[in-house]
Amino acid sequence: MSKEKTRLESNFADPEAYDKRIRKFVPYYEEMLKSLLDCLPELEHHPAVLELGCGMGNFSLELLNKNSSCELTAIDLVKEMVRTCRARLAAYSQRAEILCANMVKYRKDNSFNYVFSNLALHYPETNMKKQAVCRNVYQSLRSEGVFAFSAMLAGDAATAAEEIWKRWERDVIQNGVSRKELDEWYKTHHQSDHPVSCTSWLKWLHESGFKHCDLAWSRTIFGTIRAKKP
Numbered sequence: 001m002s003k004e005k006t007r008l009e010s011n012f013a014d015p016e017a018y019d020k021r022i023r024k025f026v027p028y029y030e031e032m033l034k035s036l037l038d039c040l041p042e043l044e045h046h047p048a049v050l051e052l053g054c055g056m057g058n059f060s061l062e063l064l065n066k067n068s069s070c071e072l073t074a075i076d077l078v079k080e081m082v083r084t085c086r087a088r089l090a091a092y093s094q095r096a097e098i099l100c101a102n103m104v105k106y107r108k109d110n111s112f113n114y115v116f117s118n119l120a121l122h123y124p125e126t127n128m129k130k131q132a133v134c135r136n137v138y139q140s141l142r143s144e145g146v147f148a149f150s151a152m153l154a155g156d157a158a159t160a161a162e163e164i165w166k167r168w169e170r171d172v173i174q175n176g177v178s179r180k181e182l183d184e185w186y187k188t189h190h191q192s193d194h195p196v197s198c199t200s201w202l203k204w205l206h207e208s209g210f211k212h213c214d215l216a217w218s219r220t221i222f223g224t225i226r227a228k229k230p
Contacts, residue, residue, distance in 0.1 A: 015056040015084040022119065025185060027175040028219040032150045033059060035217035035224040036116055037066055039148035045069055047113040050140060052103035052133070052149070053077075053120025057085035063116070064092045073112075075101040104129045107136040115141060117149035119222075122195040130196065134208040141229045147210065150217075150224040152195040168220035201225050 023029050036059060040047070046069045054060050054074035064072060072095060076082050079100055086098045103117070104124050115137045124130050137147050155161025172182060198215050202225070205213045210227035217224040 015081055019056055019058070021185075021189070024175055024177050024181075025172055026119070026222060027171045028222065031219065032217065032222060032224060033062055033118065036118055036148055036150055037062055039116070039146055039216065039224075039226055040067060040070075040114060046071065048111060048142075049073070050106075050108070050112045050115045050137075051075070052106070052115065052117040052137075053123070054085050054098065055081050055118070055120070057088040057098075059116065059118040060085060060089055060096065060098075064089070064096060070095065072096040073099065073108075075099045075103055075106055077102050104132050105136070106140075108140050110140070110142050112140055113142055113145050115145070115147045115149075117151070119150055119152070121149050122152040122193050125194045127196065127200070130201075131204045131208075134201075134204045134210070138208045138210060138229060143229060145229045146226065147205070147229070148216070148224065148226045150222060151201075152193055152221055153201075153218070153223045154195040154197045154221075156197045156199050164220050171220060195221070198223055198225065 026032065040063070047067065049063065049070050049072045051060055051063070051072065051074040054076045057074070060072060060074050063070065072092075074085060074096065075098075076085065077100070082098055082100045089096045089098060103120065121130065121133060124133065141147065155164050169182065173179070202213045205225075205227045209229065211230050213225070213227040215223055216226040
């Protein structure tokens with residue numbers, strides 16, 4: 001088992017604790033979920049949807065409630081998250097399949113109308129792995145398919161990035177996180193984060209074949225990026 005996978009499984013071993021932590025350290029969490037859901041048209045009929053890094057199923061539940069006909073395949077690398085997600089989506093078992101799989105390597109050619117990911121794509125530790133995600137998603141989508149994901153993003157310029165992080169810290173502290181908790185997060189959970197800039201993501205998406213790539217939403221160090229397969 002790689003050190004990175006060991007660290008991820010340690011960070012996410014307790015899904016309930018993870019969920020509480022996310023909502024404290026991402027003050028805009030609900031707004032971010034909505035930015036992803038807005039990428040799925042209300043009247044889309046029977047779309048096939050893939051979710052990368054489903055975690056405990058927060059986005060999955062919102063998606064299945066929003067669209068009563070979508071068929072969801074959701075994957076996550078951490079077994080405990082998969083178990084929790086399956087339990088939470090039990091009422092939707094006829095149209096939701098939850099799998100333990102690596103989102104970097106997962107590919108199912110020409111199978112999905114939409115691919116989503118919520119706060120997961122900053123975890124692959126190298127640029128090569130992030131680029132592999134873009135290529136595999138492109139192959140997995142059908143023509144006119146949409147790829148939309150939220151992630152932690154790095155700034156393009158050092159001075160701008162520093163200011164964005166300071167704004168995020170202020171928002172987090174206003175959201176009830178103590179300075180001690182924030183310092184501990186930097187020492188532990190942040191070690192699994194490997195954010196890159198929006199510019200890098202857009203470049204990799206274009207290189208993979210996507211068109212109409214843009215930043216659909218952003219707040220401090222987080223953003224939602226959207227791209228379409230021709």
